[in-house]
Amino acid sequence: MNHTENAAAVHPVHRDDVGARMGMWLFLFTEILLFGGMFLAYAVYRFQYPEQFKIAAMELNTSLGTLNTVILLTSSLTMALSITALQKKNKFLSLVMLSMTIFFAFAFLINKYFEWGAKFSHGLYPGSEELLAKSNGEIVFFGLYYMMTGLHGLHIIIGIAILLFMLVFIIKDKVTYDNHVKLENSGLYWHLVDLIWIFLFPLFYLIH
Amino acid sequence: MDQGHSKHEHHTPGYGIYIIIWLVLIGLTSITVTVAGIDFGMIALAIALFIAAIKSALVINIFMHIKFEEAIFKVFLLVSGMTLVVIFLLTFFDVYNR
Numbered sequence: 001m002n003h004t005e006n007a008a009a010v011h012p013v014h015r016d017d018v019g020a021r022m023g024m025w026l027f028l029f030t031e032i033l034l035f036g037g038m039f040l041a042y043a044v045y046r047f048q049y050p051e052q053f054k055i056a057a058m059e060l061n062t063s064l065g066t067l068n069t070v071i072l073l074t075s076s077l078t079m080a081l082s083i084t085a086l087q088k089k090n091k092f093l094s095l096v097m098l099s100m101t102i103f104f105a106f107a108f109l110i111n112k113y114f115e116w117g118a119k120f121s122h123g124l125y126p127g128s129e130e131l132l133a134k135s136n137g138e139i140v141f142f143g144l145y146y147m148m149t150g151l152h153g154l155h156i157i158i159g160i161a162i163l164l165f166m167l168v169f170i171i172k173d174k175v176t177y178d179n180h181v182k183l184e185n186s187g188l189y190w191h192l193v194d195l196i197w198i199f200l201f202p203l204f205y206l207i208h
Numbered sequence: 209m210d211q212g213h214s215k216h217e218h219h220t221p222g223y224g225i226y227i228i229i230w231l232v233l234i235g236l237t238s239i240t241v242t243v244a245g246i247d248f249g250m251i252a253l254a255i256a257l258f259i260a261a262i263k264s265a266l267v268i269n270i271f272m273h274i275k276f277e278e279a280i281f282k283v284f285l286l287v288s289g290m291t292l293v294v295i296f297l298l299t300f301f302d303v304y305n306r
Contacts (some may be wrong), residue, residue, distance in 0.1 A: 018278065021277070021281075022281065022284075025281060025284055025285075026284070029284065029288040033288070033291070033292065034286060036292045036295070037301075040295060040296060043296065043297065043300070044298075044300075044303050047300075047303060047304075048303075058275070060226065062241070062244075065239055066237070069237050070234060070237065073230060073233045073234060073237065074230065076230075076233075076267065076271055077226055077229075077230040077271075079271075080226045080270075080271050080282075081223055084221070084222065084223055085223075107248055111240055125276070125293065145304075150211065180271075184273075187271075188272055191267055191268075191271045191272045192272075194267060194271075195264050195267050195268070198260050198263045198264050198267065199264070200258050201237075202240055202244070202259070202260055203254035203256075206227065206240065206241065206244035206256055207244075208244055208245070208252070
């Protein structure tokens, strides 16, 4: 609480950084519930078709999944470092780290493109004849796979857009060492995307 | 002002902690992948979820700064987390007893 009042006293423009972060967290909770509902659907169907989920999961590329996990974890690191660098008044390092985060985000999407591309070329996409010929459990597995990783991928794309805006804001000194709540909130969003992947990865790629 | 600001800076971790946490996260990922290769049967899922829970706790506390935030943030997190747990428990109570 003290911090809020102090921050308002220092800056001529009224600002509430704690309130801004709190608002961001409230938004993140709606995201958690959105994905939570899908994880719930996943849990119920996995409980119903354990063997068929196992068979379907063998189609997924564990190495690509692991690589994407490492890429996202590393992008989370560069995101956190970018914020710290800005707080330590090192604008250049902050820009470098933020650019690396965006680079890793693109790398993740490129991997995802190849991964999905391989599935499509094997005739495994929602509604395909090959998929519909499979058992119910496998159809549900791939439905959940495309829905959940697809929505996650959409979050990555939105994240890239937000981070690009932050890059411009830092370059133009709209986001600075003493006014960085925008960058912090973008970071929170980015870490959430990482957080969701932490659960998606073992649940889809590591069933044996 | 200075008091408040230095207080905030004091709570802002340096570069080091993030790199350590990143190494731990990478380590946990390799453990999870290795363990998945071994046939643990029914508890394999429990192990995978347990490791994922540790990883998410690290991300939330350190990367997302919850550890350094005011108490109300932790209360919010607890309430939303518990909401999710209750939804899962009630749904499984239903599914399991069908």
